Amino acid sequence: MELIFSLLQQLSVYLVIAYLLSKTPLFMPLTTVSGHFSQRLACYVVFSLFCVLGTYFGLAIENAIANTRAIGAVMGGLLGGPLVGFAVGLTGGIHRYTMGGFTDTACAISTTAEGLLGGIIHSYYVRRGLVDKIFKPSVAFVVLLAAEVMQMTIILLVAQPFEQALHLVKAIALPMIIANSIGAALFMSIIQDRKAIYEKYSAAFSSKALKIAERSVGILSSGFNQQSTKKIAQIIYEETGVGAVSITDREKIMAFIGIGDDHHLPGTPISSECTRQAIQNRELIYADGYEVAYQCSLHEKCKLGSALVIPLVGGEDEVLGTIKLYEPKQKLFSTLNRHLGEGLAKLLSNQILTGRYIEQQTLLTQAELRLLQAQVNPHFLFNSLNTISAVIRRDPDKARELIQHLSQFFRRNLKHNIESVTIKEELAHITAYLEVELARFSDRLEVDFEVDPELLNVVVPTFTLQPLVENAVKHGTSTLLHNGRIQVLGRVITDAAQPMVELLVIDNAGNYIVKENETGLGQQIVDKRLKNAFGQSYGLQMFCEKGVSCTAQITFPLLEIKGVNKKNA
Structure with a gap:
């Protein structure tokens, strides 16, 4: 024992x-x-x-x-x-x-x-x-x-x-x-x-972390500004329970929520040495008020007693700003919130970079649309005015009708902010364009539309068909000595694993020369935007039988469009 x-x-x-x-x-x-x-x-x-x-x-x-x-x-x-x-x-x-x-x-x-x-x-x-x-x-x-x-x-x-x-x-x-x-x-x-x-x-x-990520997703896609950062700071403040939350860029306070919001005002320059040090050295600074002294640089009676400053680091180690968590003087930081702060900095950095990427993609899309419009407008306007000038004397009513079609065409072109339309709207745009061209070529041009009614409300990127029809006229039927014919066809292909939409623009000139890895600028943009929207296996293909016909074929899955703003029919 x-x-x-x-x-x-x-x-x-x-x-x-x-x-x-x-x-x-x-x-x-x-x-x-x-x-x-x-x-x-x-x-x-x-x-x-x-x-x-x-x-x-x-x-x-x-x-x-x-x-x-x-x-x-x-x-x-x-x-x-x-x-x-x-x-x-x-x-x-x-x-x-x-x-x-x-x-x-x-x-x-x-x-x-x-x-x-x-x-x-x-x-x-x-x-x-x-x-x-x-x-x-x-x-x-x-x-x-x-x-x-x-x-x-x-x-x-x-x-x-x-x-x-x-x-x-x-x-x-x-x-x-x-x-x-x-x-x-x-x-x-x-x-x-x-x-x-x-x-x-x-x-x-x-x-x-999941709650903050879930509530904050998409907010910074509108940009790294005072409005978006205020929403993010409010979410972090509510979920972590810290004394205050601040988000800054490299120069000024973007948002501040919590204790001390009466003197930590958004838009004011950064005055904290801890923040400047975190930005300059790309390092986390924890000023606990004991080992590392902390005193608010804006108000001597500020109730905040400790701060955790984490730099927001973007691509190529660029410091975008900081996220700062504060606790009052009578309360110490929990270990959970200290580690959570580091995770939040990575989350926000990624969201800021994602927002910048989306913004750049939007600007690129708008630039592509303007490029397509710039390709169409000058020579089309010149030809249209000449046609109307020739028609106005012999048929004023017809001239007025052509002016209406022309105004409708350019009104649609001026809507830069629309990235997607229904096929029905795209066909209306083409019709306005072709009415002027039909008057120009008189009885030498014939146009046929055969599009399944079920496709009329399907959404496609803006300027999907119009550049192809314009190419068929400009580089195809307008060069013929005999009558030209353009067909615009649309159908659903159901014999594939994934139901697909097929849109065809066919002319009877056969002048297009297919070169490997080389297409016209307008066709490149159309193909790129279709691939961005639906995937790399879809897009635009060109087929030509010299002197007989030229076919522009567009394919995409019969489902909701991805990555493009939608517009109801």
Whole structure:
């Protein structure tokens, strides 16, 4: 009985060290079973240390040592697997062997076997998908009990003389089985508690981060300005519960929400040395008010007592600005909010870059539309005015009708901000264009429209068909000595895996020369915008049978358009 109490007393020191170690980063890998090298290495280092400590804390009895070494070996195997368990047991066994005694060889063998036993149990649970059971204190208790019984058996089989070994086992078996089994259960309980804390912390972190990400998505797509940053700051303030939130660019405060908003005014220049340092050095600054002094630079009676300043870093390590979290003087930063602040900075940096990309894409789209309009307007306007001038004397009513069609055509061209239209609207635009051209070519041009009615409300990028029809006239039928014909066809192709829309513009001139990787500028823009909207497998293709016909074929899936503003018919 006295030996049991002595072992439990030594075990208390052992567990105190385990508890203190659980507060360090070295302990974190022990709370998972990942199989990664870093996790296994941590298990080996920590539990080899406890193996050695268990021997040093042991009690000398009859030229042997009653100890808690088995806890380190078994725990190493349970959490690290067979290889780690064997390595930990071997390390502890060799250390015990160097200390001598008539049980040195038996203890070296048994310690190695105990580590391997823990590893076998580890593999058993992993193969069956029962990893959580490894962290149960009851499992550690049972495995350690079996390991100690195995150790006593090995001592009886290996240690000599047998009579002395038997006497030793009778003296130490029950105390060591009880002490080590309880110790293993308590050790695993410490790990289990630390694991629960990590998981709770991670869940809280993930929950806050996801809520902020969900609420803030798309806000910065309108630009990095005072309106958008105010919305973002409000969301972060509500979700984190910090004293105040501020977002700045490189020069001024963009938004400020919370304590001190009466003097931290948006639009005012940055005056904080911490903020300037974070921007200049691209580093996180935590001014806790103790180790790093913090005092509001705008108002001496400001209630804010600490600040976390994180730079917003964009492409090529460019600092776009900062996000700043504050706490009042009577409250310290939680570790959760400190780590969350770093994640928020990455989130906002990515959103700002995404917003800039969207803005650039919008500007590019508008530039492409204007380029298409610039291609059409000058020569078409010149030809149209000449045609109307010729018609006005002999048929004033027809001239007025042509002017109406011309005005309708140019009115549509002036709507720069519309990126998509229905096929019905695109056909109306083409009709206005062709009415003028039909008057110009008189009876030498024939136009046929055959578009399935179900396609009229399908949305396409603006200027999808008009440049192709204009090319068919300008470079096709206008060069013919005989009558020209243009067909605009639209149908649904259902025999493919994905139902598709096919639009065709066909002329009977056959003048287009197909060159590999080379098309007209207007055709390039049409093809590019279709691919951006629907994917790289769709777009515009040109087919030509010289002197017979030229076909411009557009294909895209029969579904809602992607990446383009929609407009209802």
